[in-house]
Amino acid sequence: AQSVTQLGSHVSVSEGALVLLRCNYSSSVPPYLFWYVQYPNQGLQLLLKYTSAATLVKGINGFEAEFKKSETSFHLTKPSAHMSDAAEYFCAVRLQGGSEKLVFGKGTKLTVNP
Amino acid sequence: DSGVTQTPKHLITATGQRVTLRCSPRSGDLSVYWYQQSLDQGLQFLIQYYNGEERAKGNILERFSAQQFPDLHSELNLSSLELGDSALYFCASTKGRGISTGELFFGEGSRLTVL
Numbered sequence: 478a479q480s481v482t483q484l485g486s487h488v489s490v491s492e493g494a495l496v497l498l499r500c501n502y503s504s505s506v507p508p509y510l511f512w513y514v515q516y517p518n519q520g521l522q523l524l525l526k527y528t529s530a531a532t533l534v535k536g537i538n539g540f541e542a543e544f545k546k547s548e549t550s551f552h553l554t555k556p557s558a559h560m561s562d563a564a565e566y567f568c569a570v571r572l573q574g575g576s577e578k579l580v581f582g583k584g585t586k587l588t589v590n591p
Numbered sequence: 592d593s594g595v596t597q598t599p600k601h602l603i604t605a606t607g608q609r610v611t612l613r614c615s616p617r618s619g620d621l622s623v624y625w626y627q628q629s630l631d632q633g634l635q636f637l638i639q640y641y642n643g644e645e646r647a648k649g650n651i652l653e654r655f656s657a658q659q660f661p662d663l664h665s666e667l668n669l670s671s672l673e674l675g676d677s678a679l680y681f682c683a684s685t686k687g688r689g690i691s692t693g694e695l696f697f698g699e700g701s702r703l704t705v706l
Contacts, residue, residue: 511694520593520681520697567634571690578624578647579690581634 479504483582496555500568509571597698609670616684623665629678
């Protein structure tokens with residue numbers, strides 16, 4: 478079965494520091510992978526997606542993620558954190574067959590310190 | 592604003608009761624998904640409808656049911672409520688039958704508290 482594991486339920490960085498949120502996937506076939514962000518009291522919003530084209534994917538708000546098949550990873554990075562990046566981030570994999578529903582990781586809460 | 596509307600935003604009720612959560616998808620979207628978000632389980636897929644027909648079922652309890660109406664809005668019915676049903680319930684929509692390379696557009700959720 479396809480799944481994703483997010484390492485670290487909480488990550489804290491200083492403003493201006495590198496953001497690295499980790500996601501590893503489990504899939505027997507090439508997956509489609511997504512990162513979603515949830516700001517406080519809001520729904521989830523797509524940050525970026527990997528759909529078997531370029532392995533380095535750029536998203537909104539300066540985030541990017543690299544698909545590494547050898548490491549079964551899809552880590553999310555941003556060179557310089559901003560206070561407004563404080564949110565919860567979810568990695569998701571698309572299940573194949575049927576409805577192609579998304580399976581989400583448990584989420585990583587990012588705190589940005591001034 | 593994702594274009595997906597969920598009502599009510601907050602709901603407090605007692606154990607044993609029944610509630611209905613409503614979702615209006617984005618204009619033009621035919622698929623509606625329901626997810627439950629809780630602290631211990633994370634985001635769990637419940638059920639999907641496409642153009643009025645049930646298309647996929649996830650971890651949805653027998654006490655829960657849903658439907659999608661001809662105008663494409665959807666309702667999630669939760670009955671015989673238990674304390675453990677307290678969670679944030681999200682509706683999401685997309686244009687096609689599945690996600691493919693597209694994305695899900697999420698509403699802001701309905702927070703259910705069962706006392």
